[in-house]
Amino acid sequence: MNSVDFPASVIRLENGLTLIHQEIAATPVVVADVWVKAGAITEPTEWAGMAHFLEHMIFKGTDQLPPGVFDYAIETQGGMTNAATSHDYAHFYITIAADMLPQTLPYLADLLLHAAIPADEFSRERQVVLEEIRQAQDDPDWLGYQAMSELVYQDHPYGRPVLGTAEILQQRSPEEMRCFHQAHYQPDKMTVVIAGGIPLEPTVAMVKHAFRGFASPPPCPVAAIAPVPTLPGVRREILHLPRLEQSRLTMAWLAPGIDQLETAYGLDLLAAILAEGRSSRLVRELREDRQLVQDISAGFSLQRDCSLFTIQAWLDGKDVDRVEAIVCDRISELVANPITEAELARAKRLLCNDYAFSTEAPGQLAGLYGYYGTIANADRCLSYVPTLQRYTSAQLQSLAHQYLTPLRYVSTILRPA
Amino acid sequence: MTASLLQAPRLHRTVLANGLTVLVLENPVADIVSARLFIRAGGAFEAPHQAGLVSFLMGLLTKGTETLSSMAIAETVESVGASLGTDAAADYSVISLKTVSADFPEIFALAATLLRQPSFPHDEIDLERRLTLQQIRSMQEQPFTIAFNRLRQDMYGEHPYALPGIGTEASVSAITQQALVDFHRQHMRPDNVVVTIVGRIGPEAALAQVEQALGDWQVPAMPPPALTLPSVTTTATCSMVAQDTNQAIVMVGYPAAPVKHPAYAALKLINTYLGNGLSSRLFVELREKRGLAYDVSAFYPTRLGLSQFVAYIGTAPENTATALESLRFEVERLQETVLSDDELQAAKNKLLGQYALGKQTNAQIAQLLGWYEILGLGVEYDQQFQDMVAAVTVLDAEAVAQEFFHTPCISLLGPEEFVAPVAQAQA
Incomplete structure (x- = not known):
């Protein structure tokens, strides 16, 4: 399973669990990051929010481990622990002194495999999740992102909030959650990444045990098979929000998922050319020269089924239509005119260095391997830099032509109420 | 875990002839060099009518020099895929950069030029002002920020820590090019600067870079301006912002020790005990046991002047009174309740362990070392802080709680029908 240049070992255990290990000799720290293919896309629609709520409940202990014991054990040994849930995954990690891993990893494994999900803790923790939802609803950028996701993804689960809704969560039961947990927290859906100051052999033994x-x-109940969405034309939505001090314009294009990784990386380059840094096209024109926006950014977010290319601007309400038209123009120019060699070189260097900068600490490495391991294969991240380096101006032009058309996109606009 | 950065024989500290301090730590692991140029001047040096000046000045450093335009600077940095940014804090300011090691000389030399020779072009001042004013207005979108700005104002009055670092609409509107030039001339001088360089670079090479870029920078004859902070008399207050939010924000703030005060380490430890992590007292009592919040925590910033100890919670509006009572109870209880030895030891392990985890990347190390040096604590403080924390006793913690946790300022934000009665009950 190990490719020649991949610095980590990838081992499939007998029970189907994947272990990814990389020793970093110079560090006294180790990170254990467990990724589970149990994100929001695995939920049936009527269980929306279950994956994220379960992430909370995992920390509520097992028959062996009362609630709070795990957190206390990790933190009083000077470590940190936390978790996150997205559409494609849930992951749970601890960062701790390397010599403490043998005592603490079994706790994490026990939580993940044998979460008890007690009924009283379930009701109490639901209040916490409802507070999390309330807090999100006071954040205009979260509201804008959800509106955009819904518009672009339609019936695909990527279109619904990972947090779920208060109405749905009120109807869920601890029995349903135990069922969801046991169905999805299975070895064939789990990747354990261990990176840091620990050699391979003891790691394998520890993880096996x-x-x-x-x-x-x-x-x-399983998630309905969701068709990959398509955009027939331009969809626009305007939201009026209270307490907003500045309008936002978000434009989004659908892009391929993990099965077309080269395309995805090319779109990363296009995002950098358009709006990464002050000398990029859109920042330079719209913020520095014409002063039509407070800020503008472009992003490509890679997801398993289908990814998203977005351009987001913070601006005065009166300039929204004008900026949207200019962005469409600049997108068309990407197709019409070749990108200069200097621009291409700059974007490549920015992204390649970003990649180097974001793999410095064990936690960053573990996150990268876990993410790729969950939505594809861990060693696929290795192709990032060489793929970027190979891209030519003509290839990017044709990518832009195929995916970034001003004829098919979503536009979400937030305006002060 | 490495106890101290100083134990590493790799740390080199040099003071140049012009008074500029250089710290170099070679770390060959990754092909990355991180550097910081710290300036001993932050928002605390601003007069009230100048609020936001330092933040504005730092933003403008990358927007033009005597020979380079804003765009030329951006192109130099971005064409090699480096990162270069500036920041202004309450007690210091900093230019940060990160490069792959081959690009370090070029980008470091650029950073030095930005520090020494900014030109503050009029058109860039206008653009920066427009962007800053909008940023100040946009703070009103975040309930937490509104509540915290109120609390800070109530606690600090005329003290420069009262205002957010970005300033106010009035003060930012009034900033002139002359004010920027004057502040730069007074404060940006070699004996007010600490440079830290951490990464794949040898100490000789790093020092040569600094000498070349900053060694000929002349020290003015006048001594650098000293920081004088007004004294603060905090009285218990309760302020309220009525907004139809989904969540209420409840905050309590107590005046707290500056970094050089003997109570500093004990307060950091109490902050860890109450507010840091999933096993902290506030998290366990208010979130885990009672489901009152998603976000409940405490913070105690490190300040040269009077600091503040703040505990806060976001909760459903109908819980406002309960949340306020519980927050105060948990903090003020420490005046009468002595922590158990286990609780104290657990807090120490947590604080020291996480302190060590905060030194993983070159950038983190460059930040920590330079920060101690610029605050006048010296790099030895990295070890001293850990020793002080280890030495705190349960009686120290109690004494510190008695000294500081008695006059809270309260800040409430949320729907009027829920928040107003709680505020009135405090009056």
């Missing part, structure tokens, strides 16, 4: 005794998966 800790991650065993999985429950047999019960029958559990």
